Amino acid sequence: MTQFWNSINPFPGQHSTFASNVDAIFYFTFWLSAFFFVAIVGFMIYFVVKYRRIEGQEPETSPSHNTTIEVAWSVIPGFLVLGIFWWGFTGYVDMRSPPSEAYEVNVIASMWQWQFKYPTGAIAKELHIPVKTPVKLIMQSKDVLHSLYIPSFRTKQDVVPGRYSGMWFEATDVGVYNLFCAEYCGQKHSDMITKVVVHPVTAEDATDEVKETFDAWMEVAADPLKGPGGVVIPLEEAGKNIVEIFQCAQCHSIDGSKKVGPSFKGNFGKEVEIAGQGKVLMDENYIRESILEPTAKIRLGYEPKMPSFKGQMKDEWIDAVIAYIKSIQ
Amino acid sequence: MATDVMPAHSETSRPEDNYLTASKGIMSWLVTLDHKRIGVMYLIGTMTAMFLGGFLALLLRAEHISGTPTFFTHDQYNQLFTLHGAIMVFLFIIPSIPAALGNFILPVMLGAKDVAFPRMNLCSFYLWVIGAIFFICALLTTGLDTGWTFYTPYSTNTSQTNVVLATFGAFILGFSSIFTGLNFIVTIHTMRPPGMTWFRMPLFLWSLYATAIIQVLATPVLGITLLLLAAERMFGLGIFDPKLGGDPVLYQHFFWFYSHPAVYIMILPAMGIISELISTFSRKPIFGYRFIAFSSMAIALLGFLVWGHHMFTSGQSEMVTIIFSVLTFSVSIPSAIKVFNWLATMYKGSIVLATPMCYALSFLFLFTIGGLTGLFLGALATDIHLHDTYFVVAHFHYVMMGGTLVAFIGGLFYWWPKMTGRMYNEFWGQISSLIVFVAFNLTFFPQFVMGSRGMPRRYYNYLPEFQVYHVLSTIGAFLLGFGLLLAAIVLIVSLFKGKKAPANPWGAATLEWQCGSPPPLANFEKTPTVGNPYDMNSVVWDPDTESFIRRGDVPPVTD
Ligand code: HEM
Ligand SMILES: [Cu+2]
Numbered sequence: 001m002t003q004f005w006n007s008i009n010p011f012p013g014q015h016s017t018f019a020s021n022v023d024a025i026f027y028f029t030f031w032l033s034a035f036f037f038v039a040i041v042g043f044m045i046y047f048v049v050k051y052r053r054i055e056g057q058e059p060e061t062s063p064s065h066n067t068t069i070e071v072a073w074s075v076i077p078g079f080l081v082l083g084i085f086w087w088g089f090t091g092y093v094d095m096r097s098p099p100s101e102a103y104e105v106n107v108i109a110s111m112w113q114w115q116f117k118y119p120t121g122a123i124a125k126e127l128h129i130p131v132k133t134p135v136k137l138i139m140q141s142k143d144v145l146h147s148l149y150i151p152s153f154r155t156k157q158d159v160v161p162g163r164y165s166g167m168w169f170e171a172t173d174v175g176v177y178n179l180f181c182a183e184y185c186g187q188k189h190s191d192m193i194t195k196v197v198v199h200p201v202t203a204e205d206a207t208d209e210v211k212e213t214f215d216a217w218m219e220v221a222a223d224p225l226k227g228p229g230g231v232v233i234p235l236e237e238a239g240k241n242i243v244e245i246f247q248c249a250q251c252h253s254i255d256g257s258k259k260v261g262p263s264f265k266g267n268f269g270k271e272v273e274i275a276g277q278g279k280v281l282m283d284e285n286y287i288r289e290s291i292l293e294p295t296a297k298i299r300l301g302y303e304p305k306m307p308s309f310k311g312q313m314k315d316e317w318i319d320a321v322i323a324y325i326k327s328i329q
Numbered sequence: 330m331a332t333d334v335m336p337a338h339s340e341t342s343r344p345e346d347n348y349l350t351a352s353k354g355i356m357s358w359l360v361t362l363d364h365k366r367i368g369v370m371y372l373i374g375t376m377t378a379m380f381l382g383g384f385l386a387l388l389l390r391a392e393h394i395s396g397t398p399t400f401f402t403h404d405q406y407n408q409l410f411t412l413h414g415a416i417m418v419f420l421f422i423i424p425s426i427p428a429a430l431g432n433f434i435l436p437v438m439l440g441a442k443d444v445a446f447p448r449m450n451l452c453s454f455y456l457w458v459i460g461a462i463f464f465i466c467a468l469l470t471t472g473l474d475t476g477w478t479f480y481t482p483y484s485t486n487t488s489q490t491n492v493v494l495a496t497f498g499a500f501i502l503g504f505s506s507i508f509t510g511l512n513f514i515v516t517i518h519t520m521r522p523p524g525m526t527w528f529r530m531p532l533f534l535w536s537l538y539a540t541a542i543i544q545v546l547a548t549p550v551l552g553i554t555l556l557l558l559a560a561e562r563m564f565g566l567g568i569f570d571p572k573l574g575g576d577p578v579l580y581q582h583f584f585w586f587y588s589h590p591a592v593y594i595m596i597l598p599a600m601g602i603i604s605e606l607i608s609t610f611s612r613k614p615i616f617g618y619r620f621i622a623f624s625s626m627a628i629a630l631l632g633f634l635v636w637g638h639h640m641f642t643s644g645q646s647e648m649v650t651i652i653f654s655v656l657t658f659s660v661s662i663p664s665a666i667k668v669f670n671w672l673a674t675m676y677k678g679s680i681v682l683a684t685p686m687c688y689a690l691s692f693l694f695l696f697t698i699g700g701l702t703g704l705f706l707g708a709l710a711t712d713i714h715l716h717d718t719y720f721v722v723a724h725f726h727y728v729m730m731g732g733t734l735v736a737f738i739g740g741l742f743y744w745w746p747k748m749t750g751r752m753y754n755e756f757w758g759q760i761s762s763l764i765v766f767v768a769f770n771l772t773f774f775p776q777f778v779m780g781s782r783g784m785p786r787r788y789y790n791y792l793p794e795f796q797v798y799h800v801l802s803t804i805g806a807f808l809l810g811f812g813l814l815l816a817a818i819v820l821i822v823s824l825f826k827g828k829k830a831p832a833n834p835w836g837a838a839t840l841e842w843q844c845g846s847p848p849p850l851a852n853f854e855k856t857p858t859v860g861n862p863y864d865m866n867s868v869v870w871d872p873d874t875e876s877f878i879r880r881g882d883v884p885p886v887t888d
Contacts, residue, residue, distance in 0.1 A: 010777075010778055010781040010782065011782060021710065022713075025710050026705060029705050029711065030705075033702075036697075036701065037698065037701060041693075043675075044694070047676055047678070048675070051611070051679060052679075052680050053612070053679040053681040057679065058612070058866075059612055059678050062677040064615065064616050064618070064863070069673075070670075074620070074665075074666050077661075078662050081658040081661055081662070084707075085658045085708060087708065088707070088708025089651055089654060091710025092654075092709030092710050092713065095710065144483040144486075144487055145577060147717060149785060151783025152783075154710075154713070155713055156714065156717070157642055157644070158643050160577055161577065162577070163571070178792065180785045182716070184480070184483075184787040186407075187404055189788065189789070190403075190787075190788035190791065191790060
């Protein structure tokens, strides 16, 4: 039964403080519309049946104009729609007035992925937020228009290149929800989907779906050298996490195939050809330099396209990345 | 003024000639200045565009039978929805009613011999053809993948497809539309015969007049915008691309400043047709004539003030957003007035469910849903959730397809005997309207549900929870394609098998039914006497000619 109800219910669950108001406006408009719709179609069918043409019988004359009625049905709907406007407007003002003490997350949208950066320096591909806490997103786009849309929160805002856009919400329930890109952004627009993970603030509120508290998650996310629960993990594995956070794989494959940059696979400890400098040994120092000063040595056949990660990549993290690259042979 | 540019026909024409038989050969069509022949050519052109756009739509729907890649790639899907939208909007729905039916009917309904500028009329058609060729070239070379909205900066700095070619196509089509509009405005102002006062004009003409005003005032803005877009893409002028110092939201303002009024270019003529159909097939004068006429004008003017409702989440200022929301609700009133008046027209009528009336009743049902769902989108808090989802897709298909296309087909069945001189098969016509009605709802109603559940539009893949709605919609779409094909077949078969049409098969009192079917080259042998266009008592059934004829005893209207 609940399954049946869910499949015809026009909405996903309500999981933000806006959701119940938005749905209330929706249902108010819906029932008002349903009333008018049923009345209009009802009269239409009734007239078609009642006044169908009978051969040889001309219709009795009836007035073709009645100012009172015409003014009434112009003015009354006018007031009704003004009511809808007013309710929609007040709901909108709430959505666009973030409380001053909101938790801030930076969002970077690019074709075709989301990146979320936290005040602690943590970076994630999914949006992790604490439950029952106002969260404010400060959004920017690296390329074209995108739009961040979380149906369960009933909110959406376009991300426009060349400026910051903001939005805020407060999640009411621990859980995992869909996050979509809603503004067409080219080839893989429909793959620009990720999740919002709403974490409990205290351990008692944990659910089977989301067990970690926000702080526990953050401790790990902010420190790629640690695994779940804060345990120390092997350096190679930490390196893998870091490569994932910085999205190195966009340009470097791990299977030997050529992308924008050379593959990580099978190069460590070998001589590599550098444009204008001959052969150079790829060792720990070479990797370190490539991360911090990528243009110093350009591999033959590649373009100097890699950005520097100086100031973003901590020394211990570089150690981990080196260990990871070493391991891919 | 138009009489001196009328084609030279008098030497050859015999009384039994009509506009179809008055001259022969392909050239007599290609260089014709006769508004009726231009209307027929426009009809063939726009119908071809519609079936091409419809074919693309079926491919799109087929892809959605599952949420994972099925028949096409990402890129192919993006090209399909772009070309579907662009072809339907620019090549079909904007020119369809005014340029095809309007061109044919407007002068005859007015009691005039032609439009004011017949050469400009022909030029408008050729501009349409050239614009269509640009679109086809874009389609055959690289396709187009920006969406019909051409949003920047994707369209100017990222898309690898032939955006410039397509924008030039749309630019030229814009001029075609402006020429039609200008012609109609001048024709209605200057060529009404004696007795045809503004308030004795049939409502279809009022709606074409209101449409023409929008065409002339709004289309130039689209033209300029598309030129700016092309300049940015070709020469790197920074107008819309932030990397070059431009502003992408500015583009959206320009685009919707045209494209919102354009949705009224699409619907107003359809509303005009419905006013004619409901009155004729209820055998009653239209209820609230002046309210309907004025509401057309009100829609045309208010339609210019609400473009920002397409941009509630775009990042435009919050104050502007709120103002656009309240203005949006103001346009819903004139539409509601029309619906109430059409209903009141049926009250105590003598209603016959001929095919055009079946389509008109479908229109009432579907347009009401389309209009009412506009309220959900006009209200800010709900639009934030619904914007750019399938809810919007369903909304505008209910108004554009359920509204405009259905009214267009209704009008086509209504005026078909006049245009071709043949009666179509009534039974199969009614069946086609029933299939179209049912299939339409099956196609688009599930889209409301999935939209409000969060299914974004323009998605090639989708999450499994949306599959059931997509599958229903796809089944509906193929059924709908079949229904439309059936309607086309019924009309085409009538050309060969149909009974000869009388001058006035329906008993309407507007002037186009007073000349022969098909009309003679000059429309009327002698200037018709103008009466009340909705006085159904002025015509009676004449069993001898199997046609309605004017009653001799109706005194001419004096004032
Ligand atoms: C009662 C009257 C109507 C109201 C209140 C209304 C309201 C709206 C609103 C607010 C939107 C923006 C939704 C969004 O993008 O979030 C919208 C979209 C749209 N409407 Fe309407 N509308 C009405 C009638 C019409 C009519 C008559 C047409 C066309 C014949 C139409 C065609 C469209 C189209 C094409 C779009 C979407 C365009 C796009 O994004 O591609 N609407 N409508
Ligand atoms: Cu996107």
